[in-house]
Amino acid sequence: MRYRPLALVLLVLLPLGLGAVAVTTDGPVHTDPTFASLQPPTLPFVPTQGFLNATWFCAGVPISEGGSGGDVVVVNPGETPMEGSYTVFSDTKGVDAATGAFTVDPRSTWTLAVENASTGTDYLSAMVEIKGGGGVVEQRADHEQGSAVSPCSNSASSTWYFADNYTLNDSENSLVITNPYPDDAIVDILAVNPQGSYSAQNLQGIAVRGQSVLVIAQRLMPKEESVLAFSVVARRGRVVVARSQRYRGERLGFSNTLGSPSTSTDWYFADGENSDDVRFERYTIYNPNDRDVTVAAVALGVPMDDPDFVNLREDTIGPGGVVSFTTAEWEGLPAGRHHMAFSSESDLGVVVERAITRTAGDGYVTTVCLGAPTPFSQYYRWTMGIGTDLAVDGVLIVANLGLYDGTVTVKALGPGGEAAIPGLEAVALPANGVVAIAIPQLDAALGVPLVVEADQPIVVERQLPRGADLRGRSASLALPG
Structure with a gap:
């Protein structure tokens, strides 16, 4: 890892995808991108009506x-x-x-x-x-x-990647592989830690019966690993792969999410915070390629009045390697919220995940989330089918990827269609800034699908209550579109 002078930060913003917003005297002009096909597969998105x-x-x-x-x-x-x-x-x-x-x-x-x-x-x-x-x-x-x-995936895939897996203190990390097609699939699983790769014979050539689920349990995985990445590659067929984690020790809680079916040259994370409530905020970068990849990470939405703070770091990840860091290692990171952007300095993509452990009541809870890949950096509208049942603070975390100050509107889907939630019609969002939005105590806003729209390109994460009487939140990316 190395740091570069702050003056070079602007040179990094264009490869991070922010160059998609044209700077003119008349302000930004945008159109929402559409996906003409599902190749290569990516994280879930809202498809257009053009599909049969x-x-x-x-x-x-x-x-x-x-x-x-x-x-x-x-x-x-x-x-x-x-x-x-x-x-x-x-x-x-x-x-x-x-x-x-x-x-x-x-x-x-x-x-x-x-x-x-x-x-x-x-x-x-x-x-x-x-x-x-x-x-x-x-x-x-x-x-x-x-x-x-x-979110559920728009497609099955022959490849799936996971950067942040954790098996310390008897934590359980399982891979849930679904073969939705009639014919059997054959998959290989590769585990990677900072010291190298682990490809045990019992994780190679695994048959997944047609139209069934296969669980690769923790007993077959490397144990006592704090930094661990996985790739699942199908020799035959296409599958859907999720990771289920039950944490113990320095992490607590439950996580269940799809992997990433592809790599990306850019990744964007809306949620990040330097405060007493955050025990750690960890980013893990997995390079499944056969060449080195250098990745630049930029902390955005933070005050820049400290001349000694360098908001850019670079990490070089070797072939098939994994690198992890916490924001506690980022000297001088200002207090408060921030959002993060990662960019490969070549045409080779990587996979980046974030784990945050926050105080929850008398304890703490860990939540893990993939970032938004390159194609998602041009969206002004994000949708979620599952919103919050409770009126709580910070349900929505919205990061502005644009070069202009903007506004955000939060809508709820009801019998009359989408309607702006009172008080959330025009939430201020500074250029390159981030805002946490509470959902108010209104029947029309709770337990319903939500839509977030902005006049700048944004990334949206949600922090939903964990259910029952449990404290803390569970994080997930909304769907662009």
Whole structure:
């Protein structure tokens, strides 16, 4: 790792994707990008209406060892009923995939309790197909250590990557692999720590039966690792891979999320904070390539009145390597909120994840989140099918990737369509700044899908209550579009 003088920061902003906003005397002009195809696969996004059908693949929900299942939520933002079908896959041999049909009323949601649709041993997962496209599908996994929300994927993939895995203090890290197709898939799993790679024979050539779930349990993984990355590569077929983590020791809580199906040259994180409430904020960079990659990290949205503070660091990650750092190592980082941007200094992509452990009541909770990849840096609208049921502070964290001051509008989906939430019609958002937004105590704003719009390109994360009587939050990226 090395630091570079602050004067070079502006040279980094253009490769970070901020150059997508043109600087003119008339202000920014923008159009939302659209995805013409699903290749290469990326993190979940809201598809355009141009698709004849839309298929969503969900991460999977735990049904044992403290897991109590979970919900798949389908959102219909349109003015006509939405029809579709679901398939639930089991990890138990001999249990066939369960299927069913559904209809979602206009401007409404439909919920599938996954654990009621099939039987399994440890995990069940779901695939949702929507006729005519449109809509949004997300999953909430329930566990005694808290609920975790994750958008469902727009596609299966032959590759999946995870940068931040943790197995210290008997923490459990499992990979949940779903094969939604009739033919068997064959996958190889590679584990990487800072000292090198781990490719045990029992993690190579693994068969995943057609239309089933396979759980790679902690007992097959490297143990007592604080920095650990994984790649899952299918020799044959395409799969959907999620990571389920139950933390113990210096991390606590439950995390359940999809991996990244591809690398990216840029990654953006809306949430970051230097305060007494944050025990640590860790970023882990995984380079699955066969060449070195140098990655620049920039802390944004912070005061720049300290001439000794350098808000840029560089790390070189060797071939197939992983590097991790905490913001406590970043000398002089100002107190308060910040957001982070990472950029590869070559055409080779990497995967970056963030783990934050915050005080929660008398204890603490850890949450892990992927950043937003390069294609997501040009979006002015973000959607979430699962919002908050409670009126609490800091539910939405919005980072401004633009060069101008802007405003943010938060909308709720109701029977009349999208409507701005009173008091959140025009939230100020400074250039390159970040803002935490509370959802007020209004029936129309709670327990419903939310939409965040801005007049600058933004990245949106949500910090949802963990459920039941548990303190702390669970973080996840919203969906662009």
